[in-house]
Amino acid sequence: MAEHNNRGGVEALEASGVVIGRVERPESEHQLREIMKRASREGLRVMPVGGGTSLGVGRVPEKVDIVVDMTGLSQVVSLDEKNLNVVVQAGMGIEALNERLAATGRGFILPLDPPAARRATLGGIYAANMSGPLRLLYGTLRDLALGVEAVDAQGQALKFGGVTVKNVSGYDITKFLIGSAGSLCIVTRIATRIYPVAEAACLCTADLPGVEELEGIQEDLLASVLIPSALVAFPRTDDGEVRLLAVFEGHPKAVERQHRDLAEMVRQRGGRCEVSMERGALKGALGDSVDPPEVDGTLVGVRAAVPLTRGPEALQRAHEVAKEMGLQFKGALLCGTGVLCLYGAALEEGALIQWMGRIRRTAEELGGTANPLFGPRKVLELWGPRVKEEIQRLVLSPIKAKLDPKGVLPPLF
Amino acid sequence: MADRRVLISRLEAIVGKDNVLKDRAALSVYDYDASLFTGLPDVVVFVRSTEEVSRVVKVANELKVPYVARGSGTNLSGGTILRDGGIIIDICRMDRILKIDLKNRTALVEPGVYNLTLQNALAPYGYYYAPDPASQKVSTMGGNVGENSGGPHCLKYGVTSNHVLGAEVVLPNGEVVWFGGPHWDAPGPDLMGLLVGSEGTIGIATKILVRIMRMPERVITLLAIFQSLEAAGQTVSDIIAEGIIPATLEIMDNLVIQAVEDSVHAGYPRDAEAVLIIELDGLADGMEEQAEKIMDLCQKNGVVSVRKAKDDAERAELWAGRKGAFGAVARLRPSYLVCDATVPRTRLPEALAAVKEISRKYDLPIGNVFHAGDGNLHPLILFDARNEDELKRVHKAGAEIMKICADLGGTISGEHGIGTEKMHEMHFIFSKEDLRTMKAIKEALDPSNLCNPGKVIPDDIVAAA
Structure with a gap:
């Protein structure tokens, strides 16, 4: 069973500069409800935390009275192989869950592979709407989640959705809460789809001369009938070379045909391509491509989202800006989605603030957005609102005022 | 409610006299949809732009008149019927496909575009839009968004919510905002997730940005005939247990088969107790082996026969029966x-x-x-x-x-919505606290309760303090 660092999330919160009153780690949903009832009565500020891998997605308060460590709620509630769904408590780690699924029956998977998957919990992935390379084929939690249970700011238990794929009964609160970063309620259980492990899979590692070739390959692939499960690209050298990882899954014949076709596309664009059928290598390579790096100095993470055709350019520009500013940089483009995971490290926070600002401007110039994933609280606070002013004013603030009138949960964006 | 003459005059000033229906005979066309419910509106306006929708909604707010946006009225749960009069905002004239962006795999449409119109526009490029409700010939994209429409291919491809990136929305106060984005992963809570399937009760989509997909290389459509529903159902379970996720698995029973044959002549055997339509799609490589495996599983469950469509025309024939099933039963009872x-x-x-x-x-x-x-x-x-x-x-x-x-662990509506029809039954699956949370969201966005009121949330919850 994968180890889950139960202190990871709380430590990450402390490291980011938040002043914490106390930490409580409920081991049942009842205990969590009691915590929230007390907090509501006494006017305390509460913040839920899981693996702490993407705390910057929401507004991290300066001070929190109670940090609720959700990793005490980490059980599989039900696993239904025949109906292809699983219900888990929010504090369960995604890797631990997938180990369990892989060992069940014919082998199953919840195809979520966000950055820092070793520490990420289902609840945290849900709260931050995190995803990784496999989203290209399988989507994100907004495509995989079937239902949630939650505790609201007053300590009441709530349940939305269910375990069926088709469900239009009432408002789709299951989807609405994705990305809400714990600001509206605390999710305690999530029901998701699962998939049978594919019969065959391969990892293609293609090295391309530059970003132009990456743009061309992305366009060719997406216009073709090929069905990659994942495509992730990252700078291989400082001279502009790019590495593209492609995963194909399915019937052995389909897998073989696809890696052959990709190899030919790569060859025509002056690159070279190797293939591996080893599943461990596949998982490791994808994880390594999006995980935050180990660095000296302070590390920040930013998620950018641009129209998918602008993705390669966004990756190149983010890299160039970091080089120009002398920052350590790691970045990955989830090709076919326009989503980038970008990391910058420096000894000085001022440099990071500048870098993040330039990333944001770059994303906006390319027709997209960028928002923090994690970093020191002071740095994150300078980012300002995550959503447009009119959305905040006309939609989110009125909803927040109704669901959390006392402001028990973290503030909005 | 406000003086009807004042209301009509204000609306005519926005859309022009020719675009306002006010005579009872004309209004009666709008007093029903595809459900069993009726409700006569006070006026119908035909809008052509976001600006017109916004101005109509602002007038409705000012004069305290309820309203509902309506496409083709194929709603099956009474969602497009006004319970206590008001304005029907007919969006069918907002029917332009604004942009098809193949490289970014998106299409931007107005809400009055028929689902099938979009499909037909994409087909020459080798693309399609995955949600394909049986009503697609006539249901609008706006209606599909309102109901989170599904269709037979949801098992593999999901529902409308999985294929909409963003929308321009006229909020219940008449302000215009954009939910979601021109790209995935818009920051903050999933507002598109909230909007899609909200049945027109928290805003009106006036532009919709959808994901489009490359057509699969190959499709294999099978029609399996069984002498019992149980055998057909067991076959479905066996296929999934084999690790195969077909694009579709649809079953019809004998009563429907008979009606379909009388009406559509799809070629289904009249004495079959059940027909199972199975569709595989994707890469050609390996698909024949998958189809063989499926046929073996059908045999294992005592299938009478399995027919494989040999070309697109035969595929269309097999599907015509399924897609015409609801209409076909009108022969049996009115x-x-x-x-x-x-x-x-x-x-x-x-x-x-x-x-x-x-x-x-x-x-x-x-x-x-x-x-x-x-x-x-x-x-x-x-x-x-x-x-x-x-x-x-x-x-x-x-x-x-x-x-x-x-x-049995399921839910009361898979794709047709709650509307008026299933409001009371919401208590079967939600607690009072769950429903109050939905009410709180509704009240936050529509404090005047004029945006398609009296739908989705049970009346007793709405009435409670």
Whole structure:
């Protein structure tokens, strides 16, 4: 069973500069409800935390009275192989869950592979709407989640959705809460789809001369009938070379045909391509491509989202800006989605603030957005609102005022 | 409500006199949709732009008049009927495909575009839009968004919500905002997730940005004939257990088969107890082997015969029967109530047995069409609406089917929405706290309760303090 660092999330919160009153780690949903009832009565500020891998997605308060460590709620509630769904408590780690699924029956998977998957919990992935390379084929939690249970700011238990794929009964609160970063309620259980492990899979590692070739390959692939499960690209050298990882899954014949076709596309664009059928290598390579790096100095993470055709350019520009500013940089483009995971490290926070600002401007110039994933609280606070002013004013603030009138949960964006 | 003449005059000033219906005879065309409910509006306006929608909504707010946006009115749960009068905002003239962006795999459409119109526009480029409700010839994209429409291919490709990136929305106060983005992963809570399926109660989409997909290289469509629903259902379970996720798994029973053959002549054998349509799509490599495996599983479950469509024309023929099923049953009785509950797939046999018992209990014929792959049943309860006693029994039968499906771990609506029809039954699956949370969201966005009021959230919850 994968180890889950139960202190990871709380430590990450402390490291980011938040002043914490106390930490409580409920081991049942009842205990969590009691915590929230007390907090509501006494006017305390509460913040839920899981693996702490993407705390910057929401507004991290300066001070929190109670940090609720959700990793005490980490059980599989039900696993239904025949109906292809699983219900888990929010504090369960995604890797631990997938180990369990892989060992069940014919082998199953919840195809979520966000950055820092070793520490990420289902609840945290849900709260931050995190995803990784496999989203290209399988989507994100907004495509995989079937239902949630939650505790609201007053300590009441709530349940939305269910375990069926088709469900239009009432408002789709299951989807609405994705990305809400714990600001509206605390999710305690999530029901998701699962998939049978594919019969065959391969990892293609293609090295391309530059970003132009990456743009061309992305366009060719997406216009073709090929069905990659994942495509992730990252700078291989400082001279502009790019590495593209492609995963194909399915019937052995389909897998073989696809890696052959990709190899030919790569060859025509002056690159070279190797293939591996080893599943461990596949998982490791994808994880390594999006995980935050180990660095000296302070590390920040930013998620950018641009129209998918602008993705390669966004990756190149983010890299160039970091080089120009002398920052350590790691970045990955989830090709076919326009989503980038970008990391910058420096000894000085001022440099990071500048870098993040330039990333944001770059994303906006390319027709997209960028928002923090994690970093020191002071740095994150300078980012300002995550959503447009009119959305905040006309939609989110009125909803927040109704669901959390006392402001028990973290503030909005 | 405000003086009707004042209301009409204000609306005419926005859209022009020719685009306002006010005579009773004309309004009566809008007093029904595809459900069993009726409700006469006070006025219908035809809008052509976001600005017109916004101005109409602002007038409605000012004069305190309820309103609902309406496309083709194919709504099956009374969602597009006004319960207590008001304005119908007909969006059908907002029917332009604004942009098709193949490289970014998106299309931007106005809400009045028919689903099939979009499909036909994409087809020459080798692309398509995945959600394909049976009503696609006539249902609008705006309506699809309102109901989170599904269709037979949801098992593999999901529903409307999985294929909409963003929308321009006129909020209940008349302000115009953009939900979601021109790209995925818009920051903050998933507002598109909230909007899609909200049945027009928290805003009106006036532009919709959808994801489009490359057409698969190959499609194999199989029609399997069984002598029992149970055998067909077991085959579905066996296919999934084999690790195969087909694009579609659809079942029809004998009552529906007979009606379809009388009406559409799809070539289904009249003596079959059940037909199962299975569709595989994707890369050609390996697909024949998958189809063989499926045919073996059909044989294992005693299939009478399996027919594979040899070309697109035959594929269309096999599907014509399924897509024409609802209309076909009109030959049997003048009215039907189509239930829409969903259960976990493995609970389908129990659900179907219960439906059979309910048919006997209430002495009403019930035909079955269902999305077997995702457990979404459509029992078609046949009756004559002119017979008041039958009408009462129909509603009771429908409620009982929903209750049983909820108790089997499912839900009361898979794709047709709550509307007016299923409001009371929301108590089968939600607690009061759950429903109050929905009410809180509704009140936050529509404090005047004018945006398609009296839908989705049960009246007792709305009325409570």
